[in-house]
Amino acid sequence: MILGAFEFPPIDELFRWKDVLLDDTPVAINKTAILMLVSATIVVVLFVGGSRRRRLIPGRLQNLLEVTYEFIDRGIARDVIGPEGARYTPFLGSLFLFILFTNWWSVMPFIQFPPTSRFGVPLYLALQTWVIYWFVGFRHHGIRYLTGHIFPAGVPKPLYLLVTPIELVQLLIVRPFSLAVRLLANMMAGHILLAALALLTAYALQNAPVIALGPFLLNIGVMAFEILVGFLQAYIFTLLTAVYIGDSLHPAH
Amino acid sequence: MTLAVLFAEAHGDVQAKNPILPETKELIWGGIAFLIVFSLLAWKAWPAIRQALADREARIRADLERAEQAKAEAEGVLADYQRQLAEARNEAGRIIEEARQAADQVRRDLIARAEAEAAEMRRRAAEDIRLASERAMADLQSRVAELSIELAEKIVERSLDRETQMALIENYINQVGSASS
Numbered sequence: 001m002i003l004g005a006f007e008f009p010p011i012d013e014l015f016r017w018k019d020v021l022l023d024d025t026p027v028a029i030n031k032t033a034i035l036m037l038v039s040a041t042i043v044v045v046l047f048v049g050g051s052r053r054r055r056l057i058p059g060r061l062q063n064l065l066e067v068t069y070e071f072i073d074r075g076i077a078r079d080v081i082g083p084e085g086a087r088y089t090p091f092l093g094s095l096f097l098f099i100l101f102t103n104w105w106s107v108m109p110f111i112q113f114p115p116t117s118r119f120g121v122p123l124y125l126a127l128q129t130w131v132i133y134w135f136v137g138f139r140h141h142g143i144r145y146l147t148g149h150i151f152p153a154g155v156p157k158p159l160y161l162l163v164t165p166i167e168l169v170q171l172l173i174v175r176p177f178s179l180a181v182r183l184l185a186n187m188m189a190g191h192i193l194l195a196a197l198a199l200l201t202a203y204a205l206q207n208a209p210v211i212a213l214g215p216f217l218l219n220i221g222v223m224a225f226e227i228l229v230g231f232l233q234a235y236i237f238t239l240l241t242a243v244y245i246g247d248s249l250h251p252a253h
Numbered sequence: 254m255t256l257a258v259l260f261a262e263a264h265g266d267v268q269a270k271n272p273i274l275p276e277t278k279e280l281i282w283g284g285i286a287f288l289i290v291f292s293l294l295a296w297k298a299w300p301a302i303r304q305a306l307a308d309r310e311a312r313i314r315a316d317l318e319r320a321e322q323a324k325a326e327a328e329g330v331l332a333d334y335q336r337q338l339a340e341a342r343n344e345a346g347r348i349i350e351e352a353r354q355a356a357d358q359v360r361r362d363l364i365a366r367a368e369a370e371a372a373e374m375r376r377r378a379a380e381d382i383r384l385a386s387e388r389a390m391a392d393l394q395s396r397v398a399e400l401s402i403e404l405a406e407k408i409v410e411r412s413l414d415r416e417t418q419m420a421l422i423e424n425y426i427n428q429v430g431s432a433s434s
Contacts, residue, residue, distance in 0.1 A: 015272040026277045033282035040286040047298035054305040056312060062305070069302045090299040094291040102286075120279030125287065184273070 006203050014195050015118060015188075032115045039101040039115070047097070072096055076239055081246040088245055091132070095125065096238040099183070103230030106190055107223045112198075114230070117187035119180070122237075126180035129241040133175075137248035146171075148251045179240055186233050190226045197222060394430065398422050 017031035050061040058066060072093040077085035099116060106114035115121050137145035150167045151160060197219035204212035401422050 011272050019278075027281055028278045029282070030278070032279045033286075036282055036286035037289075040289045043290050044293045044298075047294050047302075051298045051301035051305070054301060054308070056309060058305070065298070065302050066306055069299065069306065073303075089303075090295040091291060093299060094287070094294045097294070098287050098290045115279070115283070118279045119273055119275035120277070120281075121283035123275045124280045124283040128284075128287070188273075 006200070008196065008199065011192075014113075014191060031113065032118050032121070035105050035111065035113065035115045036102055036121065039098065039105070043094075043097045043101050068097070069093065072238070076242050080239065080242040081249060084249065085242065085246070088242065092238050092242055095129075095241060096234050099125065099234035099237055100231060103187060103234055104227065106187060106194065106230060107226050112191075112194065114187040114191060116183055116233075117191045119184050122180040122183040125183070125237065126176040129179060129244060130176040132241075133244040133248045134171075136245055137251070140249055141251065145248060145251060175240075175244060179237060183233050183237055186229055190222070190229055193222055194219065194226065390430075394426055397429075398426055401425070 019028035019030050020034075021029040046061075047065060050065050053062075055062060069089070073086060073089045076096075077089040077092050079085075081088060102115045102121065104114075105111050106117070134145075141148065149171055150164045152163060152167070155163055197215045200215040201212050201219060204215060398419075402418055405418060405422070
């Protein structure tokens, strides 16, 4: 067929970038690192700069910042954790914004690469959540945080054989792993899909321009979808982090 | 040029590793970037935004309370005015009533005085008329007497002396006068 000669590039070409500074050291800087630093700068400039001049009647930027704050504070922190959740609003808000702005590189023209599709980034964030919910749990309930989870009350003793390992694995591994993998897989899949459609469009333009419109329009549609996915994944990651912190504060078991 | 290098895709020089496995440098830079965001936002942005929201809430609450207070005050003032207005209306009614009564009194006095004057005038007129008629009657009597004498003189041609004639006529007129009155 016409597309018979189409070859998808090796997957590494979509995700792995040359070091441009401090090559081959543990802190080598590549495209992923640069994009994350740019994201951080954008978020800081937007939020620190935008909140500097407070006015009683907010302008557009101040309004946006306040809506974001309320979204995190009321919609996530206090809604999920409870009244004491307000203490975690700064952390949850920063988490949400950082993930959101790194996710959205996936649809930024000429960049088209979400740093969150590199496992290191979601893994760091998930480990951070993991450390925080363990810390909060132990600080508020001591060892009973752990024992309450792995020996839930009201369960017949013999069932502990089954329940205890499950709960332990869940607390130790499943929660952070699922957090990290969910974000990674979503962003990676989106990136591959967008790259495939773009390459297909380019290939079709060279070889059979008539059908290029199909993958092109599909690419636009998927980009719009990716904007939504980027938001949704940032929201889910933040929400689950809040759920785990809330569970550490008031263990249900 | 640098941009081209920056975003150049890594070809052969990066060893073929599974793209899903985490890379230490990306984990570290992810942590650094996140901590930059968290520390600066927690230090500068979140407290400022929270403060702005709290300020606005406090301001709106104060405004509402002030508006409520102003409304209560206005209602008090309105009630005061209405009370004063009612008092003024009562006062006006009282004054009008008094004036009406005074006018009535004046009218009655005037009528009474006018009636009295009229009665007096009527009485005086009647008196005048009576006097005039008496005078006329007396004149008439004397005139008739004279005429009668003249007439009698002409008839009897001095047959009687004047004294006797006068007495006769006087007597006659008196009879006539008492018969006619």
